[in-house]
Amino acid sequence: MSGAAAGPALKDLARLEPLAFEDLTGWEADDHAAAFQAFLRSCRALDAASAELRPAQAPQGDLFRICREALKTPEAGKAEAKRFFETHFQPHTVVPHSGGGFLTGYYEPEFQGSRTPDSTYRVPLLGRPQDLVTIPQGETLPGIEKGLQAARRTGTGYEAYPDRAAIEDGALGDLAKPIVYLREPGEAFIIHVQGSARIRLADGSVMRVSYAGRNGRPYTSIGRVLVQQGEMDLESMTLAKLMGWLKDHPEPAKALMRKNESYIFFREAAELAPEDGPIGGAGHPLVPGRSLAVDRSLWAYGLPVWLDGRLPLTLDEAEPLQRLMIAQDTGSAIVGPARGDFFFGSGDEAGRRAGLLRHSVRFVVLQPKPRS
Known part of the structure; x- marks a missing residue:
């Protein structure tokens, strides 16, 4: 368990069963070099000395040590990357005490929008409010109901943050400034669910928006x-x-x-290049087909995760999913030891694929091996 940053509640939710890499169906055929490149993104973010974006919360111990080793061989090919994972990690099947593994998909939507409101573009995405206080995982604030993940700072202390309905009705006033306007409330809602978007403006430019906080209320599908x-x-x-x-x-x-009481706030992500994925919870651009959102209270960013299941192509067709992913994001709906969200990429086709995925999956974490 060293270096995996599994929370103390993990043992109450699931057991971990060790197995060999040869027991992973499809392991030999996967593109380990692609997985390794995604892993390197996490490692660069974890290494504060070389992080280009804000460093993620670095786990202590073996995962961080292994990341330092990975950074020594940034151009590893398929065979070398496969040996790296096999040398430094031990697979463990996650067996929840109740239920099973479950995988959904998400993507970066693209919609038309405007920086200024008019009769067509009238639905705002709001920037982070000045009075929003994010409550760290596992902590509480005085006067705030346990389980809420954000609060409102007042002159006398803290209070629960307004829910979606209240915010839409203007409860925040000038505390949260609109950063862009969309055509339809449903478009804004989808961006809230996905956590990022590309907004195509009238002049042909593309504005990127990224997650900047949430009101801490529970998510409802x-x-x-x-x-x-x-x-x-x-x-x-x-x-x-x-x-x-x-x-x-x-x-x-x-x-x-x-x-859905949960409400998301955004920022303009002007630092992203057009070819970059959106910024994930780990603080760096996501990789289509390799980035996985996990329950951050249980698993560390940067942890490799093997998925074994089915990946839908249409409502009636699916292909095998046997792929090494990297934990690089989280989400309010991603709760539990064998719960994941598969990042498909950007645009309509990625959205079509993401919307089809809600399938059972075998969830195998690659735990860092301790120093020998």
């Missing part, structure tokens, strides 16, 4: 609510169908979206 209400069935639901429903039913959609 509106897709699940629609299924429970009988508006859609789970088997045929796609992101396109969901967005279409939101656009075609504006008043019910407003009430539906407000069932």
Whole structure:
């Protein structure tokens, strides 16, 4: 367990069963060099001396030591990268005490927008409010209900941050400035769920927006609510169908979206190059097909994770998913020891693929081997 930064609650949620690399179906065929390049991004962020973006919270011990070794061979080919992972890590299947492994997908959407509001572009994405206080994982603040992950700083202390409905009704006033405007409330909501976006402006330029904080309220899946209400069935639901429903039913959609109390704030990510993925929770650009969002209270950023399951191509077709991923992000809906979110990339096709993925998966963490 050394270096994996697994929280003390992990033993209460799952057991870890060690196994050999040869027990991983598909291990020999994976592109380990691609996984290694993604791993290097985490390692550079963990190494404060060479991080170009803000350094992530570096885990102590073996994972950090192994990262230092990886940085010595940045151009490792497939065979060398495979040997590196096999030399420095030990696979462990994660067996939850209840339920099983579950994988969803996410992406960086692209929509049209404007820096100034008009009759077409009227739905704002808000910047981080001045009074927002993020509560670190596992900590509490006086007067704040346990489990809330943010608070509002007042003249006399702290209070719970307003929920989505209150914020949309203007509860923050001038504390949160709009950074860009979109056409549809559903577009803004999807960006809230995904945590980043590319906004194509009228002059042809592309504005990148990244996560800057949240109100700390619990997340509710509106897709699940629609299924429970009988508006859609789970088997045929796609992101396109969901967005279409939101656009075609504006008043019910407003009430539906407000069932999700969680609200996300953004910043303009002008530092990103066009070819970069969005900034993940680890503080560096994500890698399509290799970056995985995990429960940050249980797993460290930079931890390699092997996924074994099915990757849908359409509602009726799927291909094998046997791939080494790197934990580089998190999300309010990603909770549990065998819960992951697969980053597909940017744009409509990535969104189509992401919207299809809600499948069972075998979740195998590669635990750092202690120094021999």
